[in-house]
Amino acid sequence: MIFRQIAHEDLGCASYLIGDESAGVAAVVDPRLEIGEYLRVARYLGVQIEHILETHNHADHVSGHGRLAAATGARIHVHRLAAPDYDHEPFDDGWELALGAVVVRALHTPGHRPEHTAFALIDTARGAEPWAVLTGDSLFVGDIARPDLAVEKEDGARDIFRSLHEQLLSLGDDVEVWPGHLGGSLCGGPAMDLKVSTTIGFERRHNALLGVGEEDEFVARATSALRPQPPNFKAIVAINRGPLDRRTVDAHPLTPRQIQTLDAPVIDVRTSLQFDDAHIPGAICNTMLQSGFGTRLAWIAGPDEEIVLVGRDDADALHAAELAAAVGVERIAGYLAGGMTSWREEKLPVASIERITVHELHERRDGLQVLDVRERDEWESGHIPGSVFVPYHDLHDLPVDADTPVAVICASGQRAAVGASLVQRLGAREVLHVVDGGVGTWGRAGYPIQR
16 A cells, blocks of 8 residues: 655645556545645656545635646546536545546545545455544644634534544544645644544543533534634635646746835745845745744735745745745745845835844833734733734734834744834834744743733
């Protein structure tokens, strides 16, 4: 049996290549937009990708099913309720697909979306019972999927409860669980782990929500701490429902002076240290060298807004364009040819942002405004007294005094980098980026915390 998990590290998405080496046949489950790795692994193992299986119409990332079908001729399979606008083979609960000695069995698990389906895997050469289940966006390591991206959250949570207890938890405790998302994905909650797999038995014993046996209590707990819905999830679902898009990402090189004439946000994808040292005035910091680039970009720039990318070099910018396409941000006006170096060589103006540590913030606290750009549940669990709270993705107007220095803080410094650039873009005269930690670091140092 062939079994490979292939992760999209930036978005925390997991896809799978499964099949039978002896039969020379394979299928890809929930393909990411960039399909090169599937083709490479299939070629290396000497199998033909003949099937593409989707657990559901994804809301967080653009599927690669169109590109993969064009490259391989594979047939796309998805649950009947998905009703996509492309050629496909619909299936229902209990449907089975034979890949040589490997059998894939569909387990309809609505909740995250009405069409959502998990896939139980059976290796008939070893036994008749499933040994693993690809749970998609239903059961994660340590958590469950969010229920509010397709239906009312209470209805979605009730469906997830029934899917878990009537379908997934009826599998044996030793059955391996391979989810569609890893920690950091917007499709799960804060308890979702970075581990790549688990088992039914381990989750039954240790997943807090699976220990809730009463449906109403489960619904209340599953819906009590949902974070804001991503702004582009409906657009991504529409893309994934079709028609199939087989295009590759295309971004054009621009000179510094061309960028000056464009009315488009400039997204700087270098490290926050490089950005803080020198950047194009008005640019927004969103490093692609740390996870979550695409998720943050979806908040900063909607699918209908053109953007300009700036990297260390052309390869950086082109890679960023591919990551942007994975979240449905395809309107790329271009990228700065030659990277930020070309801007500096033209002797064009640059801006900078001061960096301070948490301890330096404490020493200078009396002369600074503090802006906390985390999520509401993080803010409510503890924040610096007197600080202002606005999540980075809601910074549309300046929430502080423009003439008083403002220190922007989050949990680690990563979202603070985005927030600091946005505050500067909105007109704050002196902006400080809190690095090497955040509010948690402040609390652990014994400095005052308000809850």
